[in-house]
Amino acid sequence: MPFSTLRSRGRALRLSTSLGVAVLPLLLGIPLMYWQAATTLESRAEKSATDARVQLESMIDDAAHAASAVIGSAGLPCEEVEQALRSQTALSPFSRSVNLVQDGVIYCTSLMGPYDNNEDVDTYVQGTLRLMAGNRVTPDRAVLVYRQTDGDHGVLIGIDGQHLINLLRINGQEVPLQIAVGESWISASGAVTSSNWGAKNEYAVEASSSRYPFQVFGGYPPGTTLRYLQEHYTPQWLLLVILGALGGVGSFRLGLRSTSPGTELKRALAASEFVPYYQPVVDTENGCWHGVETLMRWQHPTEGLVPPDQFIPLAERLGLIVPMTRAMMRKVREDLVAHAAQLPAGFHLSINITAAHCENLQLVDECREFLAAFPAGHVVLILELTERQMITSTEVTRQLFSALRGLGVRIAIDDFGTGHSSLAYLREFHVDFLKIDRSFIAMVDSHALSRHLLENILDLSMRLQVALVAEGVESVEQSHYLTQRGVRLLQGYLFAKPMPADRLFAALQTPPSPDSRV
Template identity: 70%
Template sequence: MPLHTLRSRGRALRLSTSFAVAALPLLLGIPLMYWQAATLLQNRAEKSAADASAQFERMLDDAARAADVVLPLAGLPCDDVVQTLRSQVAVSPFSRSINLVTDGLIYCTSLMGAYEKSEDTGSYISGQLRLMAGNVVTPDRAVLVYRQAKANHGVLVGIDGQHLINLLQINGQEVRLQIGVGNNWIRPDGHVIDNPERDATGYALQASSSRYPFKITAGYPPGATLQYMREHYQPQWLLFLILGALAGAGSYRLSLRATSPGTALKRAMEADEFIPHYQPVVEAETGQWHGVETLMRWQHPSEGLVPPNQFIPLAERLGLIVPMTRALMRHIREDFAGRTEQLPMGFHIGVNITAAHCRNLQLIDECRDFLAAFAPGQITLILELTERQMIAPTEITEQLFAELRQMGVRIAIDDFGTGHSSLAYLREFRVDVLKIDRSFISMIDSHSLSRHLLDNILDLSTRLQLDLVAEGVENSEQVEYLRQRGVRFLQGFHFARPMPAAPLFDTLRTPPTV
């Protein structure tokens, strides 16, 4: 195949391309590492907040248990119950004090015994929790108060702020945590503020307890992700650098080798090297030229004329066949537009199409533009369905073939009898012409099975009222056999080989000998 070695156009281009390839692993790896680090930090923040919330709920559960024990004592004289309060404080791991309330008055406390102070019920969030920067006993030390009430009696359980500080520091060694009750928030250093700090913005999240009215925030300072990558991802950085170096070196070596076949095809398209050759189709009875089949050839600048079987399959795999066919139809239009006076009315021009042409309706506009270059009825366009790729019946294909038929475009099945999709096409699509593959024609004189198959194809076309074109006709015996069996059109080397436009029109001036 003439897709020969083409050197890169300059050392600078090769080097710049190689450096770009070398940088690619880093360009791809950095976002990957960043995403991995960000996900890890996010998960750590969520886990730290969840663990701190669970531990805080256990503290409050302990306070609730102590309150359940002493609440029935509310309203009794303080001297009778103070020892019980102190006993509960002693057995509770988190409670600092327990206080009894009756009729809105704190009248007994485990710390000082008889006491008298009004209860500020409005300061408790949901009537249950209150976070203070300090109280009378410890004015510079945070305290959390758990409240439980029934009728006009209540219990207040004080939890030392140091327990909250320990909880935040243990669970927040890598993540900054804060606990909020209402508008008050306690930090890991023990300070109580009226709003959560805003410096911990990285992956900030806030979790609320479903059992108690408190919230926990977790987050990292800005730049935590990059800092984590610098500290923990040194092996990954080294790996991506090595991969980049290897990729750059490999790219440079490849740039010195042959360009890919796909690149060669794209270059040939840009250079307009794909040209049409035409093989005439003859009417069997009259011997008159009826039309032509258009065959694509590659006019390579150094390798000469390249036959289609050496590049068409590759063009189909690379998705280039549609623009190549579009350019081919433009060439055909230019070849025939100024010479229609030499052609009989309704002269047929066949163009091969594949499954790629049937995935949208663009082919309709291309055929309309093609026919617009000729007087109405002067040219009949035939689209020949090739079978290298199966054309699946869809709403698109149904609309496509319907609109093409309305424009007067005819549909043919090329190389009928050799592809797995021939009969499927007859079943799924309304076609006008069958082109019998040359393999059947070549064995007319020597292979009885092929003659039987051919006769069956002829019978099938007669029943379906389809026109027949026999391809690959090479001698007069084949011509006679086909004509006797009603084959209307013949095509093959017996009449003419594929040729460019100029010799084609010279040939058309002289009717062939049938």
């Protein structure tokens, strides 16, 4: 296990205490370390702001492309172009609405159809961009409006403020960022203000766009340099103290210094070491692959392939499971899009989620972005609810699952029958699949109680009209037992082990033989 080699950071501190403080080397070294820390922080701030600027320019490029596609419709009756506006909104990953303008009046929108409101041209910076705290549709949610004109006609493209928030949060994990459009500022909290709260920050940087009238500002809160020195330069202080003969010993001990398990997970996430593996789900009616379940593995640089039970529980406790799942969804999308032609229409792809994914509606945007990469109906996305943490029914979760269902996302309960929340999920959420836990399947041939419990699950699914998937099928006898009782979808080592993407698509190229039916 990777964490078995991690050591305590206290060893270096105890060593420094026992050796004492070398006053003169510290007096000479601290200014150098301060300069180095300042240079590093400033470089990180500049990179974060620049990356955010590039990404926002890409969003606005998408809006400009959408505007160019429909500007020829400006001036036509709204009834004739309303559907085209909505189609363009669906095609654009960042555009929330497309609006047509004629003679200074917004007369048609993709959201509400015919409309009548003045354009208010003076509020647009250089006549192009406007950052609003909200509008009639979402008064409490920011929106960035891109404006394109052609004579008396024009197009307004609304970019949802959530995309700006996500951009600031992703790029601002180390340094707080803000976006400024004229006199309007937005931060990662989503609040739009008329002032720059970061004006007194350390290493304040500005990344101005040369193509659009906006700037990205970044900077660290006061005192960051000293905190950075305290957190990252302890080894250097020790080296200054244990000069000479003890320097080698000190360097050796510092070389053995390891990071905490949480930091190791963050390092692995930043290094893209978490990779998807795919395990097929077989349709016993025709022997073909119905879809795959996506399983996370850790490709550690020294420990090799680490199974999920050794890091997933820790990731959930540290609050890292959401960004890890988000990164894996991006990798899965890249894997499948590159070979989409090999996937049969309606190919099912399941991904595990936990209670942490249900605390807000961000999962909806991630699923929408995922599905938008494929032709409509080509891939069916299934979210499997795990039971390590209870998902409580709240207004947010109800909105979340309603929005997911509107996208065509299916819901499954993973390891059904082993957790206390299974029946609660059936009561609170509309479920499409129940995945029978492998523990029931493993004892089918020898454990009477498991057979009775399994029969009850089969009867429950039939009454609720919910499809079943049996996990952990490892023998032909288990397969026959399940198929004879109407379980159509099977998953387990009898058919295939979890595999990386290259092996998955190699296997898809081999058509199933009639003997593969079980």
